[in-house]
Amino acid sequence: MKIYFLLILMAVAVSECFGSTPAALRGLRLEASVEATAGSGEFAPLYMASNRRGTLSSADNVVLSAGAVRPMECDRRLSYGYGVELWGGYSSAVGYGRYDVSTESWGMNRRRPPALWLQQLYGEVKWRSLTASAGMKHEGSPIVDDRLSGGDMIRSANARPIPGVRAGFAGFQPVPLTSGWLEISGELEYGRFADDGWWRDHSALYNGHVAQGEWMVYRRMHLRTDPGRPLTVTLGVQCASQIGGTTTYYRDGEIAKVEHRGHKVADFIKILAPVEKGAEDYVLGNTLGTWDLKATAVVRGGWSLSGYFQWIWEDGSG
Known part of the structure; x- marks a missing residue:
């Protein structure tokens, strides 16, 4: 997916240099953001985590998102679109209690979000x-x-x-x-x-x-x-x-x-x-x-x- 995203960026750069844009890249939007948060608990506060599509859950985060979106053209009878979005970075770990049946005891199972994940990848088409x-x-x-x-x-x-x-x-x-x-x-x-x-x-x-x-x-x-x-x-x-x-x-x-x-x-x-x-x-x-x-x-x-x-x-x- 990283290779695919880099190819899109290269295609846009080349099209800008030569003054023409391929039909598949017309209307393409490139988006990127970086975000840093800190909290006193293990989880992100409710008001920071809510309605975020599951992208922010731990208290401490330094994450980068990057994506490319080509929306469908609503005024055309036949149109298509696609999108890709990647997230990655550092997030603090959260401890979850877990029972070990072999030792008959409880321990702390610490987990953190992955360093890199695919948030969106789709294609769509519209006819009438x-x-x-x-x-x-x-x-x-x-x-x-x-x-x-x-x-x-x-x-x-x-x-x-x-x-x-x-x-x-x-x-x-x-x-x-x-x-x-x-x-x-x-x-x-x-x-x-x-x-x-x-x-x-x-x-x-x-x-x-x-x-x-x-x-x-x-x-x-x-x-x-x-x-x-x-x-x-x-x-x-x-x-x-x-x-x-x-x-x-x-x-x-x-x-x-x-x-x-x-x-x-x-x-x-x-x-x-x-x-x-x-x-x-x-x-x-x-x-x-x-x-x-x-x-x-x-x-x-x-x-x-x-x-x-x-x-x-x-x-x-x-």
Whole structure:
């Protein structure tokens, strides 16, 4: 990935020298930042770690981020984009208690973020009102502003992006036969959690369980009234499900049970509405969701005021 990033920088430099830019690099943005933090505890304070996509967790950090992003061109019928983002540097270690079954004693397991990690790597394409993408990409909340709120309850800005594939509408699109007063937005994503190593390294391995190799299915749909009017209302639903994987259960430091939850191709379709005949709740995987409501009023001077509410539910309560 470092080689790929350097090739991009070289291509931009060459294009500037010769006065022409290849089509694949038009609109390319290069971004870099360096950050240093210090704290008195082991973890970064809540207000510093929140809504940071999982990039800042330890108290003391000196980290560098660098990336390249080519956004899609929304005014074109067919467009594509891509992005890559790397983080690296020094972060202080955090101690996690861990039980050693061989000595029947507890010890301190100190862990720190890696010296270098890939935060984003994705490609995307747009055709008319539809989009598709693959890879790890920061996806913002469809209902709240991550910079001006506590964050979305389902699509959290506290987590690193999950590798996967996704498809949906390019923003909000007019609903036919409504004369523009109603718009729709929707998305479907299949991904695989990439935190197996983190759970293995940070768990106490005493009581409780560790889940690994799980898949995620995310889907949403939102309806919005005409945004050109003084009052706009958005109403919709989000669902995120976990399926498959292996769960290891621990009791007093010993492995009590290992549950292998295999998955078939049909499960990825079945999980979209995971209610089995005769069951009172969802029996395939675990599903978390919200009903979303947002209202935006435009006031004098071009300012706007928004308020939102999310009703969270899990499994059959939805």
